[in-house]
Amino acid sequence: MPLLALAISYSTQAIAENAPMIQLDIKAQRADLALIEFAKQTEQTIVFSFDLAKQYQAQSVFGYYSQLDALTTMLERTELDAVVDQDGLLSIKLKQINRNDNNMKKLSGVSAAVLPLLMATNSQAVNAQEQGADENIEKIAIVGSRVAGRSVEDLPVPVDILSAEALENTGQTEVGRMLQAIAPSFNFSSSSISDGTDALRPATLRGLGPDQTLVLINGKRRHQASIIHINTSVGRGTAGTDMNAIPAAAIKRIEVLRDGAAAQYGSDAIAGVINIVLKDAEEGGKAAINYGQYSEGDGETVNVDFNKGFALGDDGYLNTTINYRDRAPTNRAGLHGSCQFYGCTELDDGTLLAGDPRELTVERDTFRIGDADSQQFSLIVNSG
Template sequence: MRLGIIALAVSSTLAIPAVQAEELQPGFEKIEIIGSRIALRTATDSVAPVDIITAEQLESTGMTETAKALQFAAPSYSFPFSSVTDGSDAVRPASLRGLSPDHTLVLVNGKRRHGSALVHLSGTVGKGSSNVDLNAIPMTAIKRIEILRDGASAQYGSDAIAGVINVVLKDSDQGGSISAQAGQTYIGDGEQWRVGVNHGISLSDDGFVNVSLEAHHKDSTNRAGLDERKQYNDLPDGSADPREATFNRKSHQVGDAEYDNLGLFINAAQPITKDGKLYAFGGISQRETKSGAFYRRALDARNLTEIYPDGFLPQINPKIIDASLVLGYEFSLGEWNIDTSAGHGENSFNYNIVNTLNASLGPDSPNEFDAGTLTTRETNLNIDASRYFAFANDSEILFATGVSWRQNGYQIEAGETGSYINGGYDNRAAGSQGFTGFTPESQVDETLDNTGVYVELENQLTNEFYWAAALRYENYSDFGGNTSWKLAGRYDFTENLALRGTINTGFRAPSVQQLYFSNISTLFNPDPVTGQLVPIESGTFNTLSPVTKALGINELDPELSQSFSLGLVYTNDTGLALTLDAYQISIDDRIILSSSVTPNDSPAVAAALAGTNAESARFFINAVDTRTRGVDLVVSQDFDIGSWGDLRANLAYAYNKTEIQDINFPEILDGLGPKLFDSIEQTRMTSATPHNTGNLGLTHELGDFKTNIRLSYFGDYTVGYSTGDVNYSDQWVMDLSVRYAATDALSFTAGVQNLFDVYPEKRPDDNNFGGIFVYPLTNTPFGFNGGYYFLEAKYTY
């Protein structure tokens, strides 16, 4: 991938004050940034909005997960909390500008990063999508994160509809750091610790190897209410079972999953000629989590009292392995700068279900199962070349071109037989409780590939006017070709004030997960009368399935977008930097995972499901056209307060709103349209993420002390339930940390997240399943763990 070079102050601010490259002071360095190739003075000189999140900013949040730290550093990025959502408890969805998680392209050191194998199937934001797991990249390894808030498919290819996130790895060739953090919630659960080590090694001829190792453990949290339901059958004389009085009514586990993660990342480069450099980077991580499903009562037909006399809580205990490696060679050939690279990444998600049973196997049923494994693979080959040519008005034009080839693969391996089989015992429920294993019919091992070619032009025509253009064509083995383009311009009215804008088209190819994922599993839908959860065998069918073909569902097509942005940039000599950008993103043929339909809904559905074990069907389909409009504001200011020290202030605000423009279904399903994309799904797409988010950060330095105060705002949001939509009000959350530099090398930090112990609004009484689910299970912007305090020590050498 291509990156432009700018001179940028590396500081803990989102918007960087204008600093001339030739006037850089100690502590500043030249860095590369996404979105442009031309050397610029500052981030505010860019033609599109770019956020720079430094390692210091990420660390100052006190967050132990990369994605969560990024959410609190950049309001346009959302990482909502979810619980009791199967695999999504382990890999939560994240999104940019309120769009789907798979509308954001993620790069590492400018190279495309592979996605997670998990498909979000439960009621989370981005249902039916898969996203890159940023938490597989240790925070210890990160030098900075760049967020390009603009459509960039013409520059970087598929998925860059909402923007691009580029994770830049540390590249120091000497020294390093050791850090350790520990903390827990105010309530006393959720204890966690994290240890990170980073070390730089110098090689000959200005080469380096930078190694990062991180271990992270987190205990679960639990904010479930009491289960007041009847737990045991009455005694023969009709009286209540005495165990009702002693049963632990906090039977569910609703909160953070138990979590263990170990990650290793390496970044290296070695010049081998005057104008040539070999580079390599990559890493491996292993994560295991354990989260609760729905509790099975002793009297439940899905339980066997011979195994669990008091009922049981099935636990989903996945093992996730993520690995990647990129090798490349940069060199000059005459006037050309050339970058060749090859990269490969894999992510596997193995479902282990523990503290469970398969009731249809009877009292001899095992109590844990391997329910199958999802694996995604991605291979990228790139050749990029660029050079300058003389152009009009005595300027130079940068010409860049390149060719890329990518192969994506997806595999589903069936679980062990006991995880899905119907053993026939007493007409009891089949499959492992909590998550039914993947059957042999769900197994798949498929690949697709695409080839892309692009050209880009960039030109600083005059001191005031800059323009850029990009054109990209990609051809996919499954659906054919697509062409996208981009035009961008910037005009500086004065040294302080500029106008910038972009217009572009984009696309997102159907992911291999959406093309090939298939499974029959037990879902729990609320009874419209009693509100009790009723199990139903639900089939998710891919476009290869006879079920989808019988229903007239076509092969998936790419999503197509059209984007516009217009922004103002203002800077002055006092250290003030302000950017204000408005945008509109229209997306046609968005891919959704439909709501479930049953044989009772249509004779066509009944015929399609005949011969399967599924009682309902859902599928991926191009069905929705949307329009998203928004505004991003970023302001930073440095204050000189004399003997009181130094003060930096940062204000960031993001507004976005998505509206559904049209809904289209195949002719055979027209009559089921309202059910296939019902009000719950429409609310999830348009209102489940707050339209308004923002934060105000203050950093004060005085002597050996640095204090960070962050006030984060999360606007109201809506969750769709079977009983109707529920709106949850906006909330403010404050974080505070104080760092003390004991020596030049050793520092200690004490901090509190959610200082005032803020919780989201509770679920309404008629929709909390008898008080068990106190808070919304999905989409809460900052979670429902309450306040959290931590201590951290860091030694830098």
């Protein structure tokens, strides 16, 4: 490890010493806005977290500076550091604190570069959580790697971490539609006049079949549904997983691996992996009632959620969620325009000549295309 640290430090110094002086004019402002302005004026790619940077205030920089000197001045009174890795990538990280050393390494001028967070270990992430810095550390993913608990930034494949808050903010009441609203490459198609497919909708990743997306619950395989989509709908001839069987109120977060992972998980993960992590709190809870309908006046939906956590002994937990959803049907079919009785003649311009007088007053709203009437009750118990 010391040899590796020395190589990175040397690379950083070499880049800094050869860096030209650049004229900058950046006013004092929020750190994320200042970093964006720095990137524009220097035409330099810089990697940083908006959620992290917006918590700090950057100082003004005016005059000629090297890139590292300018960032040092801007971030002097914050907990952020500018880091250049061995490949020359410039990024903004939290300052590193070594618990076994009373000295904190800070970026001062050119030569005292702080080692990047790219080498952070799982134990460092745990220490950061113990210090109450949950909102500043990187999110940890279960899927996408054989190494458990890797940081999303370190994963070689695209993984989305969707929190319960992000799912709730979509305004949807079904997990499938929540994912469709915020997860790239995920499609939760609606169909009509497709028998059971109307109720158990096919969920797909990257346009592949529903049975080629692996769905996990707490890292374990979720069973597929017994229904086979046999009509001319998305996923015809396959049996996928019912995404709506798990209520959103029971979900802590959802991890979506948007890449083929058949070599790691099997042939049912050709399109990718969706890992649903259930809530595991041992105390507290939530009760909510949602009501809404479409602007057309139909599709009235009532959704009731109740979640409560209980402690089991000293280290155990039991988290329970009850959900009830009542959704009224929708109809977007319009009026039926063809003849309803024998003896009706249709002219070339579409005009109907009624041979039967009943044709003039017959009901034309005879067809329905839309969501079916649905009632769902769910009970989820997660313990450990």
